[in-house]
Amino acid sequence: MEKRILITGASGFTGRHTVRHFLKKGYAVDAVTRQTKLDDIGEKLTIHTLDLTEKTAVHALLENIRPDYILHLAGENSVSASWETPLKSWQANVESTLHIVESIRTIELPARLVVAGSVLQDEIASLATPTHPYSLTKTLQTTVGLAWHNLFGTDVMIAKPSNLIGPGKSNGVCTVFAEQVRQLKETGKTEFYVGDVTVTRDFIDVRDLVEAYEVLLLHGQAGETYEITSGRWVSLGEILSVLRQVSNYKFSIHAKTEAAIEAKLSMTAEKIRALGWEPTRTLSASLKDVWEYAANR
Numbered sequence: 001m002e003k004r005i006l007i008t009g010a011s012g013f014t015g016r017h018t019v020r021h022f023l024k025k026g027y028a029v030d031a032v033t034r035q036t037k038l039d040d041i042g043e044k045l046t047i048h049t050l051d052l053t054e055k056t057a058v059h060a061l062l063e064n065i066r067p068d069y070i071l072h073l074a075g076e077n078s079v080s081a082s083w084e085t086p087l088k089s090w091q092a093n094v095e096s097t098l099h100i101v102e103s104i105r106t107i108e109l110p111a112r113l114v115v116a117g118s119v120l121q122d123e124i125a126s127l128a129t130p131t132h133p134y135s136l137t138k139t140l141q142t143t144v145g146l147a148w149h150n151l152f153g154t155d156v157m158i159a160k161p162s163n164l165i166g167p168g169k170s171n172g173v174c175t176v177f178a179e180q181v182r183q184l185k186e187t188g189k190t191e192f193y194v195g196d197v198t199v200t201r202d203f204i205d206v207r208d209l210v211e212a213y214e215v216l217l218l219h220g221q222a223g224e225t226y227e228i229t230s231g232r233w234v235s236l237g238e239i240l241s242v243l244r245q246v247s248n249y250k251f252s253i254h255a256k257t258e259a260a261i262e263a264k265l266s267m268t269a270e271k272i273r274a275l276g277w278e279p280t281r282t283l284s285a286s287l288k289d290v291w292e293y294a295a296n297r
Contacts, residue, residue: 062104
């Protein structure tokens with residue numbers, strides 16, 4: 001029997017990759033978005049234009065389609081926007097999640113739910129002194145999900161990915177760098193200025209992440225948090241060096257600041273790897289796809 005999956009935030013960077021993945025796998029896909037510009041993905045896609053901060057609308061949607069799986073990707077993911085409109089971030093991240101888990105509970109929906117956390121969220125012990133409003137909302141979003149599991153037995157898991165990389169419209173640093181290289185190439189300029197090339201990040205390809213999401217929905221343990229990382233830290237300088245190769249454009253890299261003191265976030269993909277997931281895409285292959293997307297825009 002065909003399995004049905006509901007994907008929120010379907011028009012976003014990760015959402016579009018996720019929708020394509022599950023359609024290709026033969027799932028019946030219901031996509032929730034505030035936009036309707038998903039016609040390029042496929043005819044079998046069912047689109048629901050919905051505001052997840054509207055409790056009644058969320059309840060009605062879940063009761064109507066009764067999905068087997070729910071992947072909650074929607075929300076406000078901008079740190080700067082969270083400083084300007086913290087209430088909006090709260091509603092988009094915390095309230096939307098609360099409406100979903102509470103609707104699952106009240107209609108007794110036997111669906112598996114994965115809530116997308118963030119590498120920028122804080123520890124629960126730091127709630128009173130969050131890094132920024134965004135980190136506060138992501139911490140509380142994931143806490144709500146786990147609390148509904150512990151209180152009411154809701155089948156929910158938290159996925160906490162590291163920094164994303166891959167083709168598509170994104171605010172990620174790799175996409176931003178690729179766009180800047182494209183502009184250099186178009187204008188004939190050869191000097192790329194960056195803050196600190198020694199800063200390192202763990203990057204996971206968005207398509208590897210989507211495959212991890214499916215593994216969690218099929219085999220993950222309710223009430224658990226799964227960190228999803230490549231396990232490899234690379235510097236921004238290395239990212240630029242690879243972009244120089246894949247773009248076939250010679251530019252010089254100029255650091256505008258001295259090396260900063262860096263605190264690496266402790267993350268491990270041990271739990272998700274134990275379920276049989278492994279990242280398959282190399283940094284070079286991912287950046288090649290990022291570059292091709294930027295170059296063809």
